[in-house]
Amino acid sequence: xxxxxxxxxxxxxxxxxxxxxxxxxxxxxxxxxxxxxxxxxxxxxxxxxxxxxxxxxxxxxxxxxxxxxxxxxxxxxxxxxxxxxxxxxxxxxxxxxxxxxxxxxxxxxxxxxxxxxxxxxxxxxxxxxxxxxxxxxxxxxxxxxxxxxxxxxxxxxxxxxxxxxxxxxxxxxxxxxxxxxxxxxxxxxxxxxxxxxxxxxxxxxxxxxxxxxxxxxxxxxxxxxxxxxxxxxxxxxxxxxxxxxxxxxxxxxxxxxxxxx
Amino acid sequence: xxxxxxxxxxxxxxxxxxxxxxxxxxxxxxxxxxxxxxxxxxxxxxxxxxxxxxxxxxxxxxxxxxxxxxxxxxxxxxxxxxxxxxxxxxxxxxxxxxxxxxxxxxxxxxxxxxxxxxxxxxxxxxxxxxxxxxxxxxxxxxxxxxxxxxxxxxxxxxxxxxxxxxxxxxxxxxxxxxxxxxxxxxxxxxxxxxxxxxxxxxxxxxxxxxxxxxxxxxxxxxxxxxxxxxxxxxxxxxxxxxxxxxxxxxxxxxxxxxxxxxxxxxxxxxxxxxxxxxxxx
Amino acid sequence: xxxxxxxxxxxxxxxxxxxxxxxxxxxxxxxxxxxxxxxxxxxxxxxxxxxxxxxxxxxxxxxxxxxxxxxxxxxxxxxxxxxxxxxxxxxxxxxxxxxxxxxxxxxxxxxxxxxxxxxxxxxxxxxxxxxxxxxxxxxxxxxxxxxxxxxxxxxxxxxxxxxxxxxxxxxxxxxxxxxxxxxxxxxxxxxxxxxxxxxxxxxxxxxxxxxxxxxxxxxxxxxxxxxxxxxxxxxxxxxxxxxxxxxxxxxxxx
Ligand SMILES: Nc1ncnc2c1ncn2[C@@H]1O[C@H](COP(=O)(O)OP(=O)(O)OP(=O)(O)O)[C@@H](O)[C@H]1O
Ligand SMILES: [Mg+2]
Numbered sequence: 001x002x003x004x005x006x007x008x009x010x011x012x013x014x015x016x017x018x019x020x021x022x023x024x025x026x027x028x029x030x031x032x033x034x035x036x037x038x039x040x041x042x043x044x045x046x047x048x049x050x051x052x053x054x055x056x057x058x059x060x061x062x063x064x065x066x067x068x069x070x071x072x073x074x075x076x077x078x079x080x081x082x083x084x085x086x087x088x089x090x091x092x093x094x095x096x097x098x099x100x101x102x103x104x105x106x107x108x109x110x111x112x113x114x115x116x117x118x119x120x121x122x123x124x125x126x127x128x129x130x131x132x133x134x135x136x137x138x139x140x141x142x143x144x145x146x147x148x149x150x151x152x153x154x155x156x157x158x159x160x161x162x163x164x165x166x167x168x169x170x171x172x173x174x175x176x177x178x179x180x181x182x183x184x185x186x187x188x189x190x191x192x193x194x195x196x197x198x199x200x201x202x203x204x205x206x207x208x209x210x211x212x213x214x215x216x217x218x219x220x221x222x223x224x225x226x227x228x229x230x231x232x233x234x235x236x237x238x239x240x241x242x243x244x245x246x247x248x249x250x251x252x253x254x255x256x257x258x259x260x261x
Numbered sequence: 262x263x264x265x266x267x268x269x270x271x272x273x274x275x276x277x278x279x280x281x282x283x284x285x286x287x288x289x290x291x292x293x294x295x296x297x298x299x300x301x302x303x304x305x306x307x308x309x310x311x312x313x314x315x316x317x318x319x320x321x322x323x324x325x326x327x328x329x330x331x332x333x334x335x336x337x338x339x340x341x342x343x344x345x346x347x348x349x350x351x352x353x354x355x356x357x358x359x360x361x362x363x364x365x366x367x368x369x370x371x372x373x374x375x376x377x378x379x380x381x382x383x384x385x386x387x388x389x390x391x392x393x394x395x396x397x398x399x400x401x402x403x404x405x406x407x408x409x410x411x412x413x414x415x416x417x418x419x420x421x422x423x424x425x426x427x428x429x430x431x432x433x434x435x436x437x438x439x440x441x442x443x444x445x446x447x448x449x450x451x452x453x454x455x456x457x458x459x460x461x462x463x464x465x466x467x468x469x470x471x472x473x474x475x476x477x478x479x480x481x482x483x484x485x486x487x488x489x490x491x492x493x494x495x496x497x498x499x500x501x502x503x504x505x506x507x508x509x510x511x512x513x514x515x516x517x518x519x520x521x522x523x524x525x526x527x528x529x530x531x532x533x534x535x536x537x538x539x540x541x542x
Numbered sequence: 543x544x545x546x547x548x549x550x551x552x553x554x555x556x557x558x559x560x561x562x563x564x565x566x567x568x569x570x571x572x573x574x575x576x577x578x579x580x581x582x583x584x585x586x587x588x589x590x591x592x593x594x595x596x597x598x599x600x601x602x603x604x605x606x607x608x609x610x611x612x613x614x615x616x617x618x619x620x621x622x623x624x625x626x627x628x629x630x631x632x633x634x635x636x637x638x639x640x641x642x643x644x645x646x647x648x649x650x651x652x653x654x655x656x657x658x659x660x661x662x663x664x665x666x667x668x669x670x671x672x673x674x675x676x677x678x679x680x681x682x683x684x685x686x687x688x689x690x691x692x693x694x695x696x697x698x699x700x701x702x703x704x705x706x707x708x709x710x711x712x713x714x715x716x717x718x719x720x721x722x723x724x725x726x727x728x729x730x731x732x733x734x735x736x737x738x739x740x741x742x743x744x745x746x747x748x749x750x751x752x753x754x755x756x757x758x759x760x761x762x763x764x765x766x767x768x769x770x771x772x773x774x775x776x777x778x779x780x781x782x783x784x785x786x787x788x789x790x791x792x793x794x795x796x
Contacts, residue, residue: 122498172595
């Protein structure tokens with residue numbers, strides 16, 4: 001690197017850093033965020049968490065009820081992810097360049113995926129809540145809507161990566177389109193796809209808490225209820241249950257991933 | 262004479278599957294997910310649900326939302342201001358998260374830190390990740406008082422966890438040769454980081470940070486709606502749950518969609534340019 | 543009697559460049575024919591026109607007295623079951639077993655559903671094992687294809703083509719990714735397919751000596767035109783230079 005490009009480089013970095021600082025300043029101003037104050041609250045907040053957010057003896061009485069709601073949340077997430085995976089499989093096959101039927105359907109599939117992914121899950125929850133009411137189906141549909149978009153994009157990427165070459169070979173044997181998709185493309189990407197599905201199950205369990213708060217279902221609702229009742233011992237217990245669940249799901253999916261990939 | 266290399270079932274038919282562990286686990290994963298899904302539908306709480314009318318109403322609502330978007334309770338300037346707040350929350354959580362994650366990931370990368378430090382940080386990060394962001398925000402809201410501080414601190418946690426994983430993986434891919442070359446010149450640890458690790462990974466780190474910003478925008482919307490963090494998410498919540506104004510919900514959804522879409526286009530470009538082969542998590 | 547007749551074949555991918563120009567040749571049943579020519583001459587394209595993996599623009603191809611160009615979807619599928627294909631990069635499904643990959647050759651004879659469910663008859667499976675044994679890779683039948691060496695994978699590819707019971711096998715540079723030893727094994731197998739089973743072989747090759755050693759007849763292609771069509775004996779050094787263009791002469795000898 002010679003002197004000139006080096007100076008240019010340094011100059012660019014300087015500008016870039018300046019932009020970041022300006023943006024940070026603007027963001028702090030618009031959100032009325034005080035960096036020093038914010039940082040100062042961390043130790044305070046941690047202190048509060050360790051002294052108040054404790055699981056107490058009597059909160060354990062609520063455990064059966066909590067576990068029931070937790071189960072509802074887990075089932076809701078799994079169902080939403082699995083059904084979304086089936087839909088995404090179709091959209092992914094239509095959308096991928098390797099397996100697309102025609103350009104129109106490919107663009108259509110990608111468009112659906114993009115819209116479903118970019119409308120936030122909270123928007124889906126709130127829209128669905130209006131007519132579906134306070135029940136599991138609302139939460140299920142909200143998670144489903146977001147998951148379809150995400151999985152379709154992931155599946156399209158996996159299918160695109162799968163080798164075009166075996167598709168060519170099967171076409172040359174006189175295989176039909178569905179035989180080619182079912183026997184050459186899907187076997188190649190299935191492990192990758194299942195890995196994404198497992199990732200989404202875990203993500204959805206976390207998202208389900210959020211959706212639950214908004215739609216009044218599952219563990220999110222229970223959390224919100226005790227949170228508003230200022231019963232922090234139960235809040236702590238619920239948080240603990242969620243953490244354990246997510247970690248277990250994470251461990252299981254890591255194991256599965258290791259074996260299948 | 263029957264050839265021994267042919268595997269047959271009991272009824273004499275020939276096997277064609279390999280029957281290796283990976284395939285079996287894969288098959289059972291799918292079967293179990295399918296069973297759990299069926300079970301889920303049996304156990305769902307269907308209280309107050311009338312599927313037919315719900316679907317019809319939702320279709321109608323979606324039509325109103327997307328075909329007749331208007332603003333009723335606030336004006337366009339206010340809308341921009343609220344979007345600005347949401348972007349600001351996302352930006353602050355990302356940038357502070359990136360700085361903290363940078364130092365933490367130096368302690369996590371297997372080639373830069375002792376094993377026990379790296380293990381500890383990893384376990385710590387896994388636990389942080391397991392708590393949903395909304396719970397972090399709500400917990401901070403009681404502990405630190407409501408306001409942007411709680412939202413940003415809550416969002417910070419997941420940003421750090423995400424970026425530590427991405428950054429430390431980027432650090433671990435740095436060529437060993439660079440370390441040895443620098444060490445042989447007597448450079449100290451900080452020097453190695455500054456002139457060996459940073460230059461070769463800087464663009465990666467920036468791309469990952471931007472990808473997280475894209476995610477954080479969605480999170481910030483969610484926190485506004487569910488945890489009172491303000492911004493466009495809060496307006497969305499008000500419009501749908503308080504005013505029941507579908508046209509306004511439509512307008513807000515469109516505005517979120519446009520921003521999210523722009524961010525996605527940029528991050529797809531970044532991904533294609535800087536890491537074509539990897540997929541993001 | 544000729545199995546394959548190509549008349550006035552022309553192909554262009556883009557309007558400005560003609561890849562194949564007025565190609566004419568005939569292949570008799572049971573013949574072993576090699577196609578040689580420099581890179582980009584259009585060998586792969588020509589081979590793929592025969593089973594319409596690539597749609598050609600001009601001319602006629604007659605396979606078994608049937609006009610290939612005018613076939614509908616169903617007819618095309620039928621045609622392809624009669625023509626096996628072997629690829630440079632084997633084109634197997636990497637995660638599936640050897641035996642599954644071989645049986646993929648039967649899809650042309652099945653309904654979509656039978657294929658999707660993997661319904662193969664016992665005769666088909668026995669036949670698959672017979673072929674694997676013939677090519678000496680029966681021990682690997684239950685291994686995943688990506689665990690095999692290149693030469694072994696190519697033999698799986700040949701089995702997949704043979705189980706189609708084809709009249710013609712098209713091979714697109716079957717030995718270009720293999721070492722000399724594996725190359726010899728593959729070429730010997732291909733040769734025996736044509737001599738023992740009476741299946742016609744049309745093989746794209748890069749190695750002139752290999753073509754000369756195995757072929758009944760050699761077709762030389764340069765810049766989309768046939769510039770040589772004759773036996774190995776007729777392929778003199780001068781003709782080789784003509785096919786490859788004089789400048790590459792030293793390269794070929796080396
Ligand atoms: N799908 C395609 N679209 C456009 N042009 C193509 C396509 N496939 C091949 N070509 C062009 O056609 C010409 C002939 O290609 P072809 O692959 O048939 O040559 P080849 O003789 O098989 O070469 P090689 O020995 O390198 O395999 C080349 O110039 C190539 O760029
Ligand atoms: Mg070629």
